[in-house]
Amino acid sequence: MLSESIQSELGEIVGNEHLLTSPEALICYSYDGTFHESLPEAVILPADTAEIAQVLELCNRQRIPVIPRGMASGLAAATVPVDGGLILNTVRLNRLLEIDKANMMATVQAGIITSDLQLEVEKLGLFYPPDPSSVRHSTIGGNIACNAGGPRCLKYGITGDYVMALEVVLADGRILRTGGKAIKNVTGYDLVSLFTGSEGTLGVITEATLKLIALPEAKRTAQAIFPRLEDASKSVNAVLWGGIVPATLELMDETAINAVEDYMQLGLPRDAEAILIIETDGDPADAARDMDVVARICSEGGASEVRIAKTPAESDELWRARRSISGSLGRKRPNKLGEDISVPRSAIPDTIRGIKEISQNRNLPIVIFGHAGDGNLHPNILFDKNDPEEWQRVQAAVADLFGLAVAVGGTLSGEHGVGTLKKPFLESDVGPVAIDVMRSVRHALDPHGILNPGKIFD
Amino acid sequence: MNVKITSPSEFQSAEIVTDRQNPACIRCGLCLATCPVYRTTLRETDSPRGKIALLNAVADDRLEVGQEFSERYYGCLLCGACATICPSGVPLEEIIQAARDDMSLHKLEPERLAQLGRIIAEHHNISGEDNAHRLLWTANMEDEPMALKPRETADVVYFVGCVGSFFPRSYRLPQTMVQLLEKADIDHAVLGGEEWCCGYPLLINGELDQASELIQHNLEAIKSMNPEKVVFTCPSCLHIWNHVYRSVAGEELPFELLHATQLLADLVDAGKLRFRELPAQRVTYHDPCDLGRKEKIFDAPRRVLQAIPGVELVEMRDNRANSHCCGGGGNLETFNAELSYAISDLRLGQAQEVEAKVIASACQQCERTLTEAARRNRVRIRVLDVAELALQALEE
Numbered sequence: 001m002l003s004e005s006i007q008s009e010l011g012e013i014v015g016n017e018h019l020l021t022s023p024e025a026l027i028c029y030s031y032d033g034t035f036h037e038s039l040p041e042a043v044i045l046p047a048d049t050a051e052i053a054q055v056l057e058l059c060n061r062q063r064i065p066v067i068p069r070g071m072a073s074g075l076a077a078a079t080v081p082v083d084g085g086l087i088l089n090t091v092r093l094n095r096l097l098e099i100d101k102a103n104m105m106a107t108v109q110a111g112i113i114t115s116d117l118q119l120e121v122e123k124l125g126l127f128y129p130p131d132p133s134s135v136r137h138s139t140i141g142g143n144i145a146c147n148a149g150g151p152r153c154l155k156y157g158i159t160g161d162y163v164m165a166l167e168v169v170l171a172d173g174r175i176l177r178t179g180g181k182a183i184k185n186v187t188g189y190d191l192v193s194l195f196t197g198s199e200g201t202l203g204v205i206t207e208a209t210l211k212l213i214a215l216p217e218a219k220r221t222a223q224a225i226f227p228r229l230e231d232a233s234k235s236v237n238a239v240l241w242g243g244i245v246p247a248t249l250e251l252m253d254e255t256a257i258n259a260v261e262d263y264m265q266l267g268l269p270r271d272a273e274a275i276l277i278i279e280t281d282g283d284p285a286d287a288a289r290d291m292d293v294v295a296r297i298c299s300e301g302g303a304s305e306v307r308i309a310k311t312p313a314e315s316d317e318l319w320r321a322r323r324s325i326s327g328s329l330g331r332k333r334p335n336k337l338g339e340d341i342s343v344p345r346s347a348i349p350d351t352i353r354g355i356k357e358i359s360q361n362r363n364l365p366i367v368i369f370g371h372a373g374d375g376n377l378h379p380n381i382l383f384d385k386n387d388p389e390e391w392q393r394v395q396a397a398v399a400d401l402f403g404l405a406v407a408v409g410g411t412l413s414g415e416h417g418v419g420t421l422k423k424p425f426l427e428s429d430v431g432p433v434a435i436d437v438m439r440s441v442r443h444a445l446d447p448h449g450i451l452n453p454g455k456i457f458d
Numbered sequence: 459m460n461v462k463i464t465s466p467s468e469f470q471s472a473e474i475v476t477d478r479q480n481p482a483c484i485r486c487g488l489c490l491a492t493c494p495v496y497r498t499t500l501r502e503t504d505s506p507r508g509k510i511a512l513l514n515a516v517a518d519d520r521l522e523v524g525q526e527f528s529e530r531y532y533g534c535l536l537c538g539a540c541a542t543i544c545p546s547g548v549p550l551e552e553i554i555q556a557a558r559d560d561m562s563l564h565k566l567e568p569e570r571l572a573q574l575g576r577i578i579a580e581h582h583n584i585s586g587e588d589n590a591h592r593l594l595w596t597a598n599m600e601d602e603p604m605a606l607k608p609r610e611t612a613d614v615v616y617f618v619g620c621v622g623s624f625f626p627r628s629y630r631l632p633q634t635m636v637q638l639l640e641k642a643d644i645d646h647a648v649l650g651g652e653e654w655c656c657g658y659p660l661l662i663n664g665e666l667d668q669a670s671e672l673i674q675h676n677l678e679a680i681k682s683m684n685p686e687k688v689v690f691t692c693p694s695c696l697h698i699w700n701h702v703y704r705s706v707a708g709e710e711l712p713f714e715l716l717h718a719t720q721l722l723a724d725l726v727d728a729g730k731l732r733f734r735e736l737p738a739q740r741v742t743y744h745d746p747c748d749l750g751r752k753e754k755i756f757d758a759p760r761r762v763l764q765a766i767p768g769v770e771l772v773e774m775r776d777n778r779a780n781s782h783c784c785g786g787g788g789n790l791e792t793f794n795a796e797l798s799y800a801i802s803d804l805r806l807g808q809a810q811e812v813e814a815k816v817i818a819s820a821c822q823q824c825e826r827t828l829t830e831a832a833r834r835n836r837v838r839i840r841v842l843d844v845a846e847l848a849l850q851a852l853e854e
């Protein structure tokens with residue numbers, strides 16, 4: 001527990017009602033979107049940058065670990081306070097500060113919910129494309145700290161591609177403002193990129209200026225069923241070779257198809273090896289023409305069926321299979337571990353075959369889906385964490401998965417980050433020199449190691 | 459006072475959460491996106507995910523149940539938005555209700571709510587007035603309604619509910635309803651002092667065990683009128699009738715239970731209510747949680763509104779199954795009015811966003827909270843019941 005005097009200092013900074021120390025509060029801030037949990041010593045909910053700066057100055061002086069937290073949808077146990085300390089929740093900084101129409105940029109506080117920002121800019125015909133599936137329950141600060149991406153990333157890129165400027169409170173309480181609205185900017189190191197993806201270990205992000213683009217007018221959705229995975233993979237390539245970049249290219253493999261069928265009975269073909277959900281967008285004529293080409297390529301490439309939605313309702317229907325995967329998992333086994341390995345696109349069929357082998361060898365159900373355009377796969381291991389022997393096998397399977405990803409030329413994480421969960425595997429992926437450089441950077445910015453200790457690497 | 463729970467079976471809600479047969483919370487956090495209480499307080503402790511985490515801690519003996527725990531569970535609208543959005547299918551409504559039952563059992567419910575329970579037991583209504591005054595709302599009507607005619611039986615019994623009967627600001631709704639029934643030539647009656655509180659406030663306070671006398675009484679009172687249909691303007695009364703009365707009766711009820719908007723929609727379809735044109739107006743429909751999400755009645759009220767010439771129906775951002783509570787749910791207002799108001803303001807904001815001039819709803823509680831919100835915020839939006847718009851369109 002934090003001492004009485006530290007608690008009262010913290011309470012003075014933010015107001016006592018925004019410092020939580022009850023057992024109930026500690027429990028509710030002990031977890032994220034994974035099954036990991038560990039109690040913090042206190043939770044603080046500052047109102048603005050100035051308060052955060054004071055909190056960090058105090059914690060740095062007193063060597064109190066500070067764990068930044070957005071909406072705790074993270075999937076790497078990156079905001080779980082593994083060594084106690086103070087949870088610093090940024091959700092009260094949730095204002096949209098400015099929409100600059102002339103430069104097509106928005107400036108927001110870090111705690112704004114991503115979809116709230118999207119809704120506001122869309123009212124003006126603007127578009128903030130990054131779309132982690134958690135847009136409605138994650139914050140911009142969390143998205144930047146994890147460099148989150150989603151289905152649209154093949155065409156539109158990931159969070160980091162849209163961050164123009166940041167305000168960050170450093171470990172010692174100093175406030176850094178870096179970047180700006182100039183598109184070209186090579187003045188000094190690119191600190192915006194440094195903080196993007198830093199998982200709360202280098203500073204607390206308090207404000208961001210984000211690039212916007214024009215909202216595409218129209219969208220077309222199709223679902224293509226492939227009896228053979230190999231054909232799905234080749235068709236994806238053929239589409240891209242054809243000069244078409246679909247807005248999304250989602251893949252469900254046969255394990256995901258069957259998981260959804262078990263739960264929803266949508267009438268998906270259980271013997272198909274892959275379903276692709278494809279979306280084209282742009283002006284109405286372009287979106288439609290692109291979709292015609294995509295459909296032709298898929299049919300010629302071995303799809304047994306290609307359905308194109310004619311109405312928004314039909315498009316919703318086509319998405320239903322993909323959207324139901326998440327819900328179907330919790331019904332099969334009490335716990336799931338969702339990985340997000342990322343491999344070169346051409347390695348998708350080999351990787352999926354490899355994952356199925358791991359599933360058999362370790363005797364664990366693994367459901368696979370992902371983003372076919374960018375090679376980011378989500379193998380979800382289903383298990384019961386109350387069974388210690390099974391948990392052992394899960395850990396072994398995770399190691400196998402990461403080994404497989406690296407072996408085919410890929411990487412551990414395409415989206416969720418390293419956090420606590422992938423920490424043991426980091427060096428095998430990036431190598432000792434990279435870790436050393438990262439460690440030096442971290443030490444320079446946070447010499448006392450108060451920011452999110454125990455995460456990414458030690 | 460803290461209560462140490464030594465086995466989950468002393469706490470039924472903890473048992474449901476840990477029951478391996480039920481889908482488990484995977485902590486994805488999607489419920490935070492739709493929980494009006496979380497969206498207002500921004501506290502994980504108020505979120506559905508947090509509530510489940512607390513119960514898990516109780517089950518594992520990591521947390522003693524006390525004041526704060528109780529406040530978290532009573533600081534909930536019971537709106538059911540979390541249960542609708544949960545991708546894993548965690549039975550959130552059942553869990554939250556069971557937790558309130560547990561707390562009432564362990565004497566941890568807020569005093570204000572316990573008081574309400576005592577008033578209902580003594581007076582058979584929520585206001586504490588003499589129950590014989592249930593028909594005061596008829597006193598200032600121009601023509602004495604036919605519903606007051608003494609009678610043995612009726613085709614339709616209109617169950618008015620406590621709010622419409624005892625709160626002068628809500629009198630307009632039963633007044634409207636009986637006029638509509640008259641205009642449609644329906645043989646109908648009200649129960650007056652023989653109508654007792656339906657028991658819904660006890661149900662949601664976790665005191666359903668104290669409601670059996672009320673339920674038995676109402677069942678008998680209505681059966682004795684031998685109706686074909688019982689119609690409700692209050693979605694909460696309808697909800698408890700549908701979900702509790704049926705099972706208490708132990709047999710198929712010999713009459714149909716309908717919400718007023720369902721009856722009105724049927725009458726419109728049958729050509730028994732013909733609307734004249736109202737001045738052009740942009741109307742949005744607010745789905746009451748007990749009527750929409752809980753009774754799945756989404757279309758009937760919209761059908762009535764769409765049948766009124768001059769009404770342009772627009773949908774708010776959160777509608778139908780994803781509707782946003784008005785702030786008046788779960789008895790929250792009784793013990794945390796400020797929070798309840800902040801939530802109403804959010805809903806009012808959604809109506810402003812679609813530039814509605816009228817919010818039509820189908821629940822006197824929603825009407826009251828949203829009217830208050832409009833007044834507090836000095837927003838010029840009228841809040842009306844679907845039935846009131848229907849009556850206007852018959853009279854123009």
Ligand SMILES: Cc1cc2nc3c(=O)[nH]c(=O)nc-3n(C[C@H](O)[C@H](O)[C@H](O)COP(=O)(O)OP(=O)(O)OC[C@H]3O[C@@H](n4cnc5c(N)ncnc54)[C@H](O)[C@@H]3O)c2cc1C
Nearest residue numbers: 070071072073074078132133139141142143149200205415
């Ligand atoms: C159902 C579901 C679907 C998901 N889908 C995707 C997906 O498609 N793509 C994807 O990339 N991710 C996805 N995620 C993972 C997660 O939603 C993202 O990582 C998201 O960016 C986390 O945001 P958050 O606000 O919840 O952050 P948190 O989980 O609270 O925190 C995550 C990390 O960011 C740090 N952090 C948070 N706020 C700040 C801040 N202001 N300053 C500094 N550091 C901060 C924390 O310390 C922690 O290290 C999904 C998660 C779930 C549960």
